[in-house]
Amino acid sequence: MEILATAGILVPSKVRPGRGGKNDFFAIAEWRGEDGYSEQAVHEYFGPWL
Secondary structure, X not given: OHHHHHOOXXXXXXXXXXXXXXXXXXXXXXXXXXXXXXXXXXXXXXXXXX
């Protein structure tokens, strides 16, 4: 999930203050399942296989 967030596929829909912290998962800290994913980024990376 961290890789997908770093690649711009999992993007938080809003800023959630106070989330995250001093851990390895900083790129995904504000993302929640309800935020979904970026269809544009998925097509950029995986378009030929869809």
